[in-house]
Amino acid sequence: MRIDIATLFPEMCERVFNESIVGRGIKNGFIEIYAHNIRSYTENKHRNVDDKAFGGGTGMVMQAQPIYDCIKAISAQHKFPPRVIYLSPQGETLTQNKVRELAKESGLILLCGHYEGVDERVLEELNAEEISVGDYVLTGGELPALILTDAITRLQPGVLPNEDAYSIESHFGGLLEYPQYSRPEVWRGRKVPEILLSGDHKQVMEWREKMSLEVTKRKRPDLYEAHINRLTERFIVDLRSVAEVPDDTEFAKIPLSEEDLRLVKRGKVRCLEIDGDIGSYAILTDFLGIPKFVIVITKKLEHFVQFRLVYKPRNNSL
Numbered sequence: 388m389r390i391d392i393a394t395l396f397p398e399m400c401e402r403v404f405n406e407s408i409v410g411r412g413i414k415n416g417f418i419e420i421y422a423h424n425i426r427s428y429t430e431n432k433h434r435n436v437d438d439k440a441f442g443g444g445t446g447m448v449m450q451a452q453p454i455y456d457c458i459k460a461i462s463a464q465h466k467f468p469p470r471v472i473y474l475s476p477q478g479e480t481l482t483q484n485k486v487r488e489l490a491k492e493s494g495l496i497l498l499c500g501h502y503e504g505v506d507e508r509v510l511e512e513l514n515a516e517e518i519s520v521g522d523y524v525l526t527g528g529e530l531p532a533l534i535l536t537d538a539i540t541r542l543q544p545g546v547l548p549n550e551d552a553y554s555i556e557s558h559f560g561g562l563l564e565y566p567q568y569s570r571p572e573v574w575r576g577r578k579v580p581e582i583l584l585s586g587d588h589k590q591v592m593e594w595r596e597k598m599s600l601e602v603t604k605r606k607r608p609d610l611y612e613a614h615i616n617r618l619t620e621r622f623i624v625d626l627r628s629v630a631e632v633p634d635d636t637e638f639a640k641i642p643l644s645e646e647d648l649r650l651v652k653r654g655k656v657r658c659l660e661i662d663g664d665i666g667s668y669a670i671l672t673d674f675l676g677i678p679k680f681v682i683v684i685t686k687k688l689e690h691f692v693q694f695r696l697v698y699k700p701r702n703n704s705l
């Protein structure tokens with residue numbers, strides 16, 4: 388893959404992308420990254436690239452001509468027409484999903500604005516997409532372009548030791564990563580969780596999965612809710628593939644302890660202290676909200692309902 392950064396400060400970009408993992412990725416031929424000085428393309432005899440905004444107001448605007456010529460010259464060096472991305476606080480907010488999408492391209496041109504931004508007409512002419520690194524305003528597009536370049540580079544085959552190095556990290560699968568620890572085992576009286584020293588790979592994996600859910604729930608409830616909704620939707624699709632459930636069914640969600648869920652699974656519990664009409668469906672979840680089983684209420688008693696288990700996925704970890 389090739390990334391070109393069109394900027395007024397190419398040295399600032401080069402200093403960053405030639406360092407560390409990205410720099411090694413370039414040296415080892417896993418990615419090509421170049422910075423181009425937009426100023427080199429100006430037709431202005433004073434080498435200016437900006438002018439006052441029509442309509443007045445403070446601040447200068449980057450002019451269309453040098454940007455257009457710079458990007459056309461870079462495009463001509465690509466085998467396939469590259470996507471042009473203008474880093475802008477008005478753009479789509481960058482996410483790991485967007486990074487994954489862009490990492491599959493063969494080439495990208497990143498345009499860095501400065502001052503009040505760039506002449507709107509050049510963005511239209513270049514059909515530029517806009518990407519933001521967050522809802523705040525920086526002085527220039529270089530840092531955002533470097534953020535995007537870094538995030539894309541680490542997904543290029545060969546840059547990191549293996550796919551695990553990024554596929555289990557925060558945001559890749561919609562969750563945050565579990566906590567990490569290194570030597571020593573005890574530091575200022577704080578111990579590394581025992582399970583990580585056990586050498587039991589399966590238990591370590593289960594602990595990490597659980598911690599990843601807990602950390603996401605605590606730090607990013609928005610991501611957690613989206614994750615649970617995705618799981619629940621998938622769960623209902625799987626349920627419908629094995630059981631006849633009316634299309635307009637609404638599913639109540641009942642959280643139960645692992646102990647109770649195990650009893651339900653083994654058929655040791657036939658009543659639950661919940662509310663619901665006869666014939667209504669409910670998804671039994673664990674305390675983290677992960678769907679485990681589906682029941683239908685068959686009888687109402689004074690404080691309990693009786694139920695029938697209608698869906699018990701085989702891959703259930705209980």
Ligand code: SAM
Pocket residue numbers: 473474475476477498499500501502503504505518519520521522523524525526527528529531
């Ligand atoms: N006048 C512009 C506005 O209000 O939308 C802001 C211009 S900003 C001071 C200068 C340049 O920094 C922009 O052209 C853009 O390239 C870059 N920039 C600033 N904040 C950014 C952000 N959150 N994401 C991406 N680029 C940003």
